[in-house]
Amino acid sequence: xxxTDAQPNETTSAAVxxxxxxxxxxxxxxxxxxxxxxxxxxxxxxxxxxVMGPSGSGKSTLMHILAGLDRPTTGxxxxxxxxxxxxxxxxLTKLRRRHIGFIFQFFNLLPxxxxxxxxxxxxxxxxxxxxxxxxxxxxxxxxxxxxxxxRPAELSGGQQQRVAIARALVSRPTVVFxxxxxxxxxxxxxxxxxxLLRQSVEEYGQTTVMVTHDARAAAMADRVLFLADxxxxxxTGRISQHEILQMIDTLDxx
Ligand SMILES: Nc1ncnc2c1ncn2[C@@H]1O[C@H](COP(=O)(O)OP(=O)(O)OP(=O)(O)O)[C@@H](O)[C@H]1O
Numbered sequence: 001x002x003x004t005d006a007q008p009n010e011t012t013s014a015a016v017x018x019x020x021x022x023x024x025x026x027x028x029x030x031x032x033x034x035x036x037x038x039x040x041x042x043x044x045x046x047x048x049x050x051v052m053g054p055s056g057s058g059k060s061t062l063m064h065i066l067a068g069l070d071r072p073t074t075g076x077x078x079x080x081x082x083x084x085x086x087x088x089x090x091x092l093t094k095l096r097r098r099h100i101g102f103i104f105q106f107f108n109l110l111p112x113x114x115x116x117x118x119x120x121x122x123x124x125x126x127x128x129x130x131x132x133x134x135x136x137x138x139x140x141x142x143x144x145x146x147x148x149x150x151r152p153a154e155l156s157g158g159q160q161q162r163v164a165i166a167r168a169l170v171s172r173p174t175v176v177f178x179x180x181x182x183x184x185x186x187x188x189x190x191x192x193x194x195x196l197l198r199q200s201v202e203e204y205g206q207t208t209v210m211v212t213h214d215a216r217a218a219a220m221a222d223r224v225l226f227l228a229d230x231x232x233x234x235x236t237g238r239i240s241q242h243e244i245l246q247m248i249d250t251l252d253x254x
């Protein structure tokens with residue numbers, strides 16, 4: 001049980017995800033790749049945090065470790081005051097179900113399920129009931145009310161990502177991780193999806209971490225972390241798209 005293995009934190013903090021000196025080495029010996037070199041991050045509650053950086057800088061590795069999808073080589077990760085690096089696989093799976101929502105670049109919907117079934121899947125798997133009023137409100141918010149009986153193949157890319165957003169939010173997770181959520185969408189649809197993510201932060205206080213290459217996406221964030229060669233090289237509060245592009249240029253993060 002998660003409850004039994006959980007290590008309560010002695011100090012209280014606004015951070016719902018806390019990584020301390022995380023390293024990740026892939027492989028061994030001469031071919032070892034050091035993807036993260038002692039990264040420490042605090043993700044504050046109710047905020048949208050963007051993670052930017054060049055290809056290969058370690059963004060996906062960091063996100064997977066923060067979300068409990070991968071384990072660090074050394075270092076500590078806490079989600080909602082639970083140290084996850086020492087949890088067994090079953091407890092980690094339970095923790096992900098309870099605390100984490102995911103949004104992926106390629107939507108990752110199940111093709112044989114309708115939009116409604118895809119949205120409800122995290123609750124179905126966890127054996128939990130949906131609050132019907134919340135479900136209706138969420139579906140209206142993401143604009144899927146008249147698409148609930150469609151299967152993914154019958155939906156546009158933007159509509160599929162809306163299903164994925166509703167699926168991530170339906171269990172009211174502690175934190176949503178979005179990996180390049182606009183990476184596979186055109187510019188107008190990307191803007192709509194970013195608006196929805198921003199709204200979920202404003203309206204539901206949904207803590208969200210988004211990995212992105214897109215300066216326009218990062219400009220919607222309350223906080224931007226810049227990664228290079230497996231290290232955080234810069235952290236800022238909310239800044240404009242222009243300032244982000246300048247920062248990328250100054251830090252030579254192309
Ligand atoms: N499974 C793996 N085995 C070996 N090396 C890996 C593995 N996954 C990632 N790497 C390496 O770790 C480093 C960081 O990769 P990562 O995918 O985290 O970067 P990224 O910033 O997300 O890149 P991109 O923007 O291209 O997705 C890279 O050098 C990559 O080649």
